[in-house]
Amino acid sequence: MDMPSVAFVSLGCPKNLVDSEKMLGLLAEAGCPIVSEASGMAEVMVVNTCGFLAASRDEAIEVLRQAAELKQEGKVKRLVAAGCLVQRDGQSLLEEVPQIDALLGVHNRGDIVRAVTGRSPAELRNRVSNTDDGRLFLGAYHPNSWVGANRSDRTRLRLTPSHYAYLRISEGCDQKCTFCTIPSIRGPMHCKTVDEIMAEAGELIADGAREILLIGQDTTSYGRDIGDGPGLAGLLRTLNALDGVKWLRLMYAYPSDFTDEMIDAIAGCEKVTKYIDIPLQHINDRMLKAMYRRVTRKQTESLLEKLRDRIPGVAIRTTLIAGFPGETEAQFEELRDFVRDFGFDLLGVFGYSNEPGTPAHRIEGHLPAETIQDRVEALMLTQQAVAFAKAAARVGDVFEVMIDDYGRDGIYPARHQGQAPQVDSLVYVQGGEHEPGDLLTVRCTAAREYDLIAEPVPSRLSILQ
Numbered sequence: 001m002d003m004p005s006v007a008f009v010s011l012g013c014p015k016n017l018v019d020s021e022k023m024l025g026l027l028a029e030a031g032c033p034i035v036s037e038a039s040g041m042a043e044v045m046v047v048n049t050c051g052f053l054a055a056s057r058d059e060a061i062e063v064l065r066q067a068a069e070l071k072q073e074g075k076v077k078r079l080v081a082a083g084c085l086v087q088r089d090g091q092s093l094l095e096e097v098p099q100i101d102a103l104l105g106v107h108n109r110g111d112i113v114r115a116v117t118g119r120s121p122a123e124l125r126n127r128v129s130n131t132d133d134g135r136l137f138l139g140a141y142h143p144n145s146w147v148g149a150n151r152s153d154r155t156r157l158r159l160t161p162s163h164y165a166y167l168r169i170s171e172g173c174d175q176k177c178t179f180c181t182i183p184s185i186r187g188p189m190h191c192k193t194v195d196e197i198m199a200e201a202g203e204l205i206a207d208g209a210r211e212i213l214l215i216g217q218d219t220t221s222y223g224r225d226i227g228d229g230p231g232l233a234g235l236l237r238t239l240n241a242l243d244g245v246k247w248l249r250l251m252y253a254y255p256s257d258f259t260d261e262m263i264d265a266i267a268g269c270e271k272v273t274k275y276i277d278i279p280l281q282h283i284n285d286r287m288l289k290a291m292y293r294r295v296t297r298k299q300t301e302s303l304l305e306k307l308r309d310r311i312p313g314v315a316i317r318t319t320l321i322a323g324f325p326g327e328t329e330a331q332f333e334e335l336r337d338f339v340r341d342f343g344f345d346l347l348g349v350f351g352y353s354n355e356p357g358t359p360a361h362r363i364e365g366h367l368p369a370e371t372i373q374d375r376v377e378a379l380m381l382t383q384q385a386v387a388f389a390k391a392a393a394r395v396g397d398v399f400e401v402m403i404d405d406y407g408r409d410g411i412y413p414a415r416h417q418g419q420a421p422q423v424d425s426l427v428y429v430q431g432g433e434h435e436p437g438d439l440l441t442v443r444c445t446a447a448r449e450y451d452l453i454a455e456p457v458p459s460r461l462s463i464l465q
């Protein structure tokens with residue numbers, strides 16, 4: 001029995017990307033040829049959706065509809081929808097895209113081969129050729145699905161360039177931020193053990209990863225459900241001893257759970273990048289309370305000061321929400337002043353998205369869409385001035401970069417420690433010949449808006465960053 005060829009579209013965040021890579025690994029192991037969508041050779045299309053916000057939902061439905069057209073034109077035979085939107089919407093997604101043949105929730109990614117082939121595990125084992133063309137709904141959430149072998153992200157077919165990889169240390173979230181759909185989609189937090197994480201890191205390094213990005217919905221709470229133990233600080237110290245990896249980057253830290261021990265571990269582990277990604281969402285106390293962030297402005301400022309004092313050269317990235325229900329003009333101005341005065345190295349802004357099923361959906365004072373959009377733009381403009389000034393101030397600095405891609409016309413995209421892949425600005429290195437994953441010392445010669453221009457310098461010069 002020939003296994004069908006599969007084209008795979010992965011939408012959404014790095015956590016969804018890891019699920020996509022795992023499903024691709026399972027399909028490849030089962031013997032399915034993996035082909036690009038553009039090749040015209042796919043028999044089955046899989047769309048791994050994001051359902052976090054209304055905008056991501058719209059994008060996923062649009063991609064599914066395009067895939068459905070391919071099916072109607074006879075260019076693909078089967079369409080599988082997977083991921084967060086399936087987990088969130090269930091079978092009602094069939095009303096939007098009736099051509100879907102199989103629905104696969106986030107907790108059932110292990111059933112991807114069954115969803116793609118339409119055959120039961122017994123049929124697959126015996127390679128029986130009769131197909132079951134009935135629709136499969138495999139997305140019902142059950143809290144114990146992320147246990148044992150089911151939660152392993154090993155044996156992935158990676159979609160990132162080989163020199164960096166995402167390593168998920170936990171799944172789900174126990175926080176109760178009032179605007180967020182994630183806990184209802186991904187369930188409560190389940191952490192991998194340190195041994196599982198080390199084994200996975202070893203596999204990623206053997207596969208060429210020189211930078212490993214630690215991800216989870218809330219990485220600072222790492223270890224809580226498995227008896228805490230040394231927690232995130234201990235995990236960072238253990239990973240720091242691994243040979244082969246050059247940079248370890250921590251993403252998605254939650255402010256109220258950031259301990260002194262974690263700060264010391266980040267400062268003291270030479271492979272851990274001096275980069276803190278800490279979504280703060282707001283700074284006004286009433287807004288923070290309405291969002292149920294369990295942290296005040298005073299506590300936030302004291303944590304940020306501590307991070308800057310104890311981690312020399314740290315780059316701090318945050319994300320904010322503009323236009324949360326009830327946000328007054330004065331509260332928004334407080335947030336804007338804070339952005340201007342603190343000077344984040346990197347910053348993203350989301351306009352509040354009204355998500356059914358969340359506590360914030362039910363509270364009073366939802367703002368008009370135009371007001372939300374105006375506030376997003378005002379915050380981005382404020383940050384733009386901060387970021388441009390920070391980039392200009394780096395001219396003349398000498399620091400280490402990792403080459404991120406092959407060069408074009410002798411110019412190589414690269415990143416320094418304060419820049420994460422996909423979301424942050426870049427350093428463009430002019431001169432020399434390099435490969436993705438190479439580490440080299442450069443001198444910054446110019447700034448172009450958010451990005452830096454640099455040239456290689458002999459490695460005997462000291463690194464000032």
Ligand code: SF4
Nearest residue numbers: 173175177180182217
């Ligand atoms: S920490 Fe808050 S915003 Fe982040 S996933 Fe958990 S509930 Fe959502």
